[in-house]
Amino acid sequence: MKWLILAIFVGCAAYIHLRGRVRLRLSRQITDHSTFMAPLNVLMYACSRVPATRYIAVDEFPELAPLRERWQEIREEALALRAAQQIKASDKYNDVGFNSFFRRGWKRFYLKWYDDAHPSAATLCPRTTELLRSIPSVKAAMFAELPPGSELRKHRDPYAGSLRYHLGLVTPGDDRCYIEVDGERYSWRDGESVMFDETYIHRAENATERDRIILFCDVERPMKYRWAAALNRFVARKFVAAAASPNMDGDATGGLNRAFASFYRVRERAKRLRKTRKKLYYTLKFGLLGALALAIFWPW
Template sequence: MIKWILIAAFVASALYVHFRGRVRHRFSRQITDHSTFMAPINVLMYAFSRVPTTPFVDPDLFPELAPLRARWREVRDEALRLRELEKIKASEGYNDVGFNSFFRRGWKRFYLKWYDEAHPSASTLCPVTTALLREIPTVKAAMFAELPPGGHLHPHRDPFAGSLRLHIGLQTPNDDGCWIDVDGTRYSWRDGESVMFDETYIHTARNDTQEQRVILFCDVERPLRYRWTQAVNRWVGRHFVAAAASPNETGDRTGALNRAFGRFYALRLRAKELRKRNKALYYVLKWALLLALVVLIIRL
């Protein structure tokens, strides 16, 4: 009986995540999307959130972010210095599971921190920004992110609702041709301006201008109503999200998930080759494996 209650709760949570918002994935894609597997935890985060669960959230609700937002010019100086040194770049291997698909579309990044103390490379190259971040423990992850002319990110939703995403424009085209769309509403970045949104809504981005877009990208802990829900959020972040840490340079930490990702991706490449050769067989095997997983769960 308990097993069926848990299965029903999972299915209900997954359906809620799918139908939440105006923009949705195809149902067949949502079934295998990573946000589906996190749905029960995410529904808990939404239910006990102390800030609105709307696609965009007012960053003024997070007063601890004020020093970071106010000193954006100093942060920009460090980001532009990194660009000159060509340190804002794509991953050099299969060690960034969270953003691996973005690199093919021109997106680049330099990690400042990831659910831990700043990377050694960030502390050395960006002392002002990392010092500011160190004073704001609710910022769980931060990076400089670059989207070049013609770059774009496909529609996606992030897997975990324990944080909200803050973007601060550092060097942007200041043009409506460079934008992010969250659940059907667009925002165009501007130098020195901040925008915050819920990354578990489907979002996409494009830069159709001839200028680079460089932003400070932060994941800020979602405020929750009770200590126990906050404890759940931090436990998931510490034990699962932190495992996706990706290095900038040798000496930076690589999380367990990214250490495994390189081996997994070799299988993924073989699957892609099979899809090119025989698409029908690829989908038969994909859905057969998914069905087998469902049967296994039911029989446990």
């Protein structure tokens, strides 16, 4: 049974790695979060009611139409937040999901995270949070800013239970400001929206002199079967919700983010070791993974 489980895991991990045209280096993919989630993600793709493609037609999600129709109201609240300097990077190690993005200029203001609106969002963005509350399939939402010269390097999100929706609010209207999903580019425009599968490798860049602000949403992946939808909601509620990050005091902080500061100190030491003694770093890294696999699958 152990070897059957191992074979299923390796097969699913290989599928995740080979899926699409753009791939991570094998050494990076082995320890990427998406590898550990591979069996569950393959199940999500198999049960998906919408195509498991890079981009998905926004028309597949008619419940999102009010966001496009009222995009100018949403933009007004985003501009007010920017003027108040509330769309910002985290000043603490309490955003495990997006921590690496802050180093390259990306900023955010959470509107909700797999629950009701943050208190700060309900106070500062009442119209947007009320609109989001009326669309249950939107599980998480934020205003995301990509200032001039900023970039997000190649990455993939770990869990396939949602799809990513972007609505342009303040955009350069220039093809040099874009997101690239599995090698296919999309350039944001004011009032226009796009839906894509964030478990494909993607990257973003703003090579213009103008700012870019979007409404960024995680939308529940529609499922063919009730049991698959129930499983997806269970994982989101019990695990993804634990990555909640606050905008300010009084907002909820999930369990993963409460533990992230301690984990980050260990990670920083590991990164220093990789820079100074790369061979030792990779020997220890893959040695630990091998020891873990041996402990699980050795016929004791």
